[in-house]
Structure formats: C-alpha cells, structure tokens
Amino acid sequence: MAEKRRYKKSEVTRRRLIEAAAEIFSEKGYSKARITDITKRVGLTHAAFYAYFKDKDDLVRSMVEEASRELGHRLTSGGDGRLFDFGDLRSLKRTIGDLFSAYRENLSLHAAFIEGALQDGELRLLLQRLNRELAAGIAQKVREAKKQGRCENWNPEAVGNILVLTLGFLAVAAEVGVLPQSRDTVVDSLAKLLHASFR
DSSP, X not given: OHHHHHHHHHHHHHHHHHHHHHHHHHHHOTTTOOHHHXXXXXXXXXXXXXXXXXXXXXXXXHHHXXXXXXXXXXXXXXXXXXXXXXXXXXXXXXXXXXXXXHHHHXXXXXXXXXHHHHHOHXXXXXHHHXXXXXXXXXXXXXXXXXXXXXXXXXXXXXXXXXXXXXXXXXXXXXXXXXXXXXXXXXXXXXXXXXXXXXX
8 A cells, every 4th residue: 555655646746847847848948947946846856856857858758748648549539539530520620629729738848849859859859759640640541531532632641741730830829829810710710621622
C-alpha cells in the first residue's frame, strides 16, 4: 500500500511541475523560462525537478508527448469514431472542432514547443515525428477514400502534411484572435471546404 501511495504522490508532484511550467511558458515564453521559476511556483527544490526531468527540454518533450497522446485519443475515440471522414460534414466539423479545442487548451505549450524546436534539435525531431504521425492518419483516410473512387487526384501524403500544418496554424490563429472570423466560423468554413473538395 505504501508503494501505491508513493506513486500517487509522485504523479501529483510531476503534474504540479507540468502545470507550473505551462503557466511560466505562457508568461515568459520558452527561452526566458527558468527551472527556478517553475520550482518556485510550486514550492519545490531543483532536486525535486531533476527527479522527474533531465532538463527543461525533457520537461517540454514530456508535456508535448502527453498532449499528443491526449489529442490522438480525443480524435480517435470521440462521438462517431470517424476521424477525418471527408464525406461526412458533421463528423468533419467535430474532428476539426476537437483539434481547435486541443490547441486552445494547450496554446502556451504549443508556443513553447515551437520556440524550443527552433533552438533544440531533439525537440525539432519530436515535432517532425508528431506531425508525421498525424499526417499519416489523415493520409490513410485519403487512401481509403481513393479506394471508394473519391479523391482520385489527391496525393495522400501531401494532403496529410498540408492539413496538419494548416489546421495547426488556423487553430492557433483563431485562438489568438488573428483571424477576423470567430473560431466557429473558421471550423465551419474549413469543414465545408474539405467536404466540398472530397466529392
């Protein structure tokens, strides 16, 4: 029983560090955030931080991998289970809306990750891998549609890569108010555009 209690305490402390890091990244940006800022926020020592993470980059990698798993779970287990069903407008709106929500919930993390990837080769490789994984899922949907006689002129890999980057950019732009349209209008318009091109 003591071992289980210790594990729960460890997860609580790890979660506190991650939440504090998200706050600090949001306030200061990735490059200006220091481990001291994070540990001070939760009242822990540097030693406590290093019990969970090698360094700030390791912390960001952990945060991004966790957010990526959560996003993958949300996209594959939601509602009707049809991830990027280009032929079903309602399902497509749900999927794009879920993506936008995931970006909104993790906006400071995404910003920190992009900033970190510009400075750190390992983070850059992680970003590339995560983009490839999501793009591969979309490409598979395009290949399935091609077998049904749809999307005949679409290049599955190109469509996957373009959608991952476009959706990411639009989601962030909608959340930070760069676009004059509301988030819902952007989601609706993008879903209609993709649905119309599918025919």
